[in-house]
Amino acid sequence: MKKLNHDVKLLLKRLDTLAYNLWWSWNPPAQEIFREFSPLTWEVTNHNPIAVRKQFSETELRARLGDKDFLKRLLDVLDAFDKYMQHEPQILAERTGKKQTNPVAYFCAEFGIHECLPFYSGGLGVLAGDHVKSASDLGLPLIGVGLFYRQGYFQQHIDPNSGQHESYPTTDPANIPVELVTDESGKPLICSVTIGNSVVHFQGWRINVGRCRIYLLDTHVPENEEHFRGLTALAYGGDINTRIRQEIVLGIGGVRLLRAMGINPSVYHMNEGHAAFLTLELMREQMLKGIPKVKAKQIVRDQCIFTTHTPVPAGHDRFPADLIEFTLRPFADWMKISTKELMRCGQTYAMEDKGEFVMTVLGLKFSKYANGVSATHGKISRLMWSELYPGVKPTKIPIGHITNGVHIPSWSMQKSWEFWERHNSHKWKDHLNDQKFWKHVTNPKVVSDEELWALRYELRRELIEFIREKAQNQHAFGGASGEEALYRLLSFDTLTIGFARRFAPYKRAFLLFSDIVKAQEIFDDPHRPIQIVFAGKAHPRDNEGKDFLRHVMNISRQHPFYGKVIIIENYDMNVARHMIAGCDVWLNTPRRPLEASGTSGQKITINGGLHLSILDGWWSEAYDGKNGWAIGEKVKNNWPPDEVDKRDAESLYQLLSNEVVPLFYQRDKNGVPRKWIEKIRNSMRSIIPVYNTHRMVMEYTKKYYFPKK
Numbered sequence: 205m206k207k208l209n210h211d212v213k214l215l216l217k218r219l220d221t222l223a224y225n226l227w228w229s230w231n232p233p234a235q236e237i238f239r240e241f242s243p244l245t246w247e248v249t250n251h252n253p254i255a256v257r258k259q260f261s262e263t264e265l266r267a268r269l270g271d272k273d274f275l276k277r278l279l280d281v282l283d284a285f286d287k288y289m290q291h292e293p294q295i296l297a298e299r300t301g302k303k304q305t306n307p308v309a310y311f312c313a314e315f316g317i318h319e320c321l322p323f324y325s326g327g328l329g330v331l332a333g334d335h336v337k338s339a340s341d342l343g344l345p346l347i348g349v350g351l352f353y354r355q356g357y358f359q360q361h362i363d364p365n366s367g368q369h370e371s372y373p374t375t376d377p378a379n380i381p382v383e384l385v386t387d388e389s390g391k392p393l394i395c396s397v398t399i400g401n402s403v404v405h406f407q408g409w410r411i412n413v414g415r416c417r418i419y420l421l422d423t424h425v426p427e428n429e430e431h432f433r434g435l436t437a438l439a440y441g442g443d444i445n446t447r448i449r450q451e452i453v454l455g456i457g458g459v460r461l462l463r464a465m466g467i468n469p470s471v472y473h474m475n476e477g478h479a480a481f482l483t484l485e486l487m488r489e490q491m492l493k494g495i496p497k498v499k500a501k502q503i504v505r506d507q508c509i510f511t512t513h514t515p516v517p518a519g520h521d522r523f524p525a526d527l528i529e530f531t532l533r534p535f536a537d538w539m540k541i542s543t544k545e546l547m548r549c550g551q552t553y554a555m556e557d558k559g560e561f562v563m564t565v566l567g568l569k570f571s572k573y574a575n576g577v578s579a580t581h582g583k584i585s586r587l588m589w590s591e592l593y594p595g596v597k598p599t600k601i602p603i604g605h606i607t608n609g610v611h612i613p614s615w616s617m618q619k620s621w622e623f624w625e626r627h628n629s630h631k632w633k634d635h636l637n638d639q640k641f642w643k644h645v646t647n648p649k650v651v652s653d654e655e656l657w658a659l660r661y662e663l664r665r666e667l668i669e670f671i672r673e674k675a676q677n678q679h680a681f682g683g684a685s686g687e688e689a690l691y692r693l694l695s696f697d698t699l700t701i702g703f704a705r706r707f708a709p710y711k712r713a714f715l716l717f718s719d720i721v722k723a724q725e726i727f728d729d730p731h732r733p734i735q736i737v738f739a740g741k742a743h744p745r746d747n748e749g750k751d752f753l754r755h756v757m758n759i760s761r762q763h764p765f766y767g768k769v770i771i772i773e774n775y776d777m778n779v780a781r782h783m784i785a786g787c788d789v790w791l792n793t794p795r796r797p798l799e800a801s802g803t804s805g806q807k808i809t810i811n812g813g814l815h816l817s818i819l820d821g822w823w824s825e826a827y828d829g830k831n832g833w834a835i836g837e838k839v840k841n842n843w844p845p846d847e848v849d850k851r852d853a854e855s856l857y858q859l860l861s862n863e864v865v866p867l868f869y870q871r872d873k874n875g876v877p878r879k880w881i882e883k884i885r886n887s888m889r890s891i892i893p894v895y896n897t898h899r900m901v902m903e904y905t906k907k908y909y910f911p912k913k
């Protein structure tokens with residue numbers, strides 16, 4: 205009895221350690237353990253193990269361990285976790301010749317790690333989360349720094365008549381897998397930054413992501429005046445006054461928190477311009493040591509790396525001179541520079557007239573390396589910022605590119621995960637970068653057409669049932685509700701298309717319905733039907749995006765779209781995971797060249813989906829004629845946008861009617877679409893081992909973090 209008591213206590217401790225390490229978020233067997241403890245809590249809290257943990261007692265655990273099968277699986281998960289944490293991959297030793305190296309600090313305004321942590325709005329955050337997960341898997345010492353948004357971005361509710369509504373529920377840190385950063389005496393570690401005439405205090409929250417950590421800064425502390433406590437409450441909320449203050453906390457405060465914890469990174473990676481103020485803090489530190497300005501700047505540049513993420517001009521933060529002057533005056537004083545000199549840190553020569561301070565310019569000026577996130581985006585960025593490099597030939601401008609990827613284990617639905625485990629045990633996760641490996645495992649001799657087709661059916665069903673269940677709670681879902689929704693919404697045998705992303709205008713979500721007669725023809729085919737699932741948030745101030753949502757709501761109530769055009773509300777990582785797994789085809793229709801990379805289309809491949817997209821971002825590199833479909837043609841410079849939209853829509857209808865739909869419904873006598881599955885194999889072979897964050901993080905490591913001298 206004594207021994208069992210001891211074991212139960214020890215197990216509880218190990219379970220808690222597991223719950224507070226997001227390793228579980230890319231290991232389905234670990235999630236399964238938490239789900240089994242309390243299926244209801246797991247569901248209603250968006251898969252939050254801390255909430256589950258609070259729902260069971262030591263007494264219950266002891267009783268449940270009587271189930272030998274459960275006990276075995278629990279121990280297997282805990283052992284796998286311990287093994288992962290103890291394993292020491294050698295990539296750094298190989299690159300630097302040293303066993304110990306100061307870490308990379310990776311600054312980003314948002315981190316999307318799992319749906320139970322609301323610290324992201326979309327693609328940038330999810331990419332950052334995937335970056336940290338891969339760094340952990342690869343054994344790269346990397347520390348994330350971001351902001352702790354108690355109210356997240358926003359929760360989206362869709363009303364069939366009036367469209368999108370937003371709500372901002374507050375998260376209690378005690379109920380999610382984050383831990384407060386404390387000093388030696390166990391008290392919260394409080395740091396501060398000066399903004400204008402005020403001192404703003406903040407604390408840090410730690411998220412364990414495998415072997416890596418992310419620290420999120422939070423101004424909700426009693427030391428602050430009331431109005432500063434809410435400064436970090438919302439992601440991308442408020443106006444530029446809030447924005448610049450958040451960015452001062454992130455950039456300058458982030459460096460200070462690291463120092464207060466005794467962390468001295470060897471590299472600072474600014475993932476997008478929001479964090480670029482960190483360069484000023486690094487400058488100040490050097491100058492405090494008495495190092496002259498020019499030399500200090502050189503030292504800072506040698507430590508910094510900057511990644512830009514958008515060719516859309518409005519996507520780059522710009523602040524007016526008086527706001528910079530007001531908020532950063534103390535800083536300029538410390539650095540003994542005039543406001544004009546400070547402004548010049550964020551200006552190209554041409555912009556000086558406009559009096560704007562651009563965060564991207566600050567990042568570029570203070571970095572040793574800079575990059576865009578796909579080959580096309582690298583090229584666009586060199587053109588876009590050429591003013592910063594007068595006299596340099598466009599091809600010689602020092603902005604390179606590293607194409608984005610996704611963390612594949614995180615985007616494998618449980619069924620897909622089990623599928624790959626079944627076929628090659630755990631090996632697939634150790635070979636994510638290995639093209640030969642994926643060529644081998646997608647061979648028909650290893651994985652049969654029948655097995656792949658069975659997987660597609662399982663995943664499509666899972667998505668449709670997920671939607672039908674949601675429809676029970678969402679009034680008039682695509683016009684259907686209650687029992688009708690439960691039995692009639694979408695069909696399990698139908699070609700299912702997915703479209704999910706921010707409803708930003710350049711994403712052209714309207715394209716499929718731009719010629720309603722043609723769209724009707726395609727949807728109305730009784731023998732070869734299609735259906736489409738939409739999801740996405742429009743920024744609270746984006747009226748065009750909101751209008752589009754209303755427009756699709758209207759369409760979804762009309763024949764022949766009724767029951768076949770569905771919008772799922774509140775796009776988040778959970779909705780995304782169901783969609784990228786369940787859809788047969790992933791549609792993307794950005795206006796060229798505005799999709800810097802895009803990543804959602806990369807997530808589908810491990811689950812057997814196919815990509816149908818404009819040749820922009822990552823797809824213009826990955827498309828090889830056999831692994832998906834390319835919409836549209838090369839755009840001539842002199843075509844007006846309307847003309848481009850028309851041609852792209854025409855191409856989309858042609859592809860759907862003549863290629864995509866016929867291929868899906870072309871079955872052999874056993875009902876298997878052989879040619880469709882051949883395309884899935886081509887897609888898996890060519891995309892999985894390249895468009896993933898393991899390859900991406902290795903590229904950052906080799907080219908920028910730790911280049912071989």
Ligand SMILES: *Cc1c(COP(=O)(O)O)cnc(C)c1O
Pocket residue numbers: 325326327328330704705706775776777780781801802803804805
């Ligand atoms: C992957 C993902 C995105 C980014 O998708 P894009 O293709 O880059 O638009 C946005 N939001 C969520 C929730 C995601 O999972």
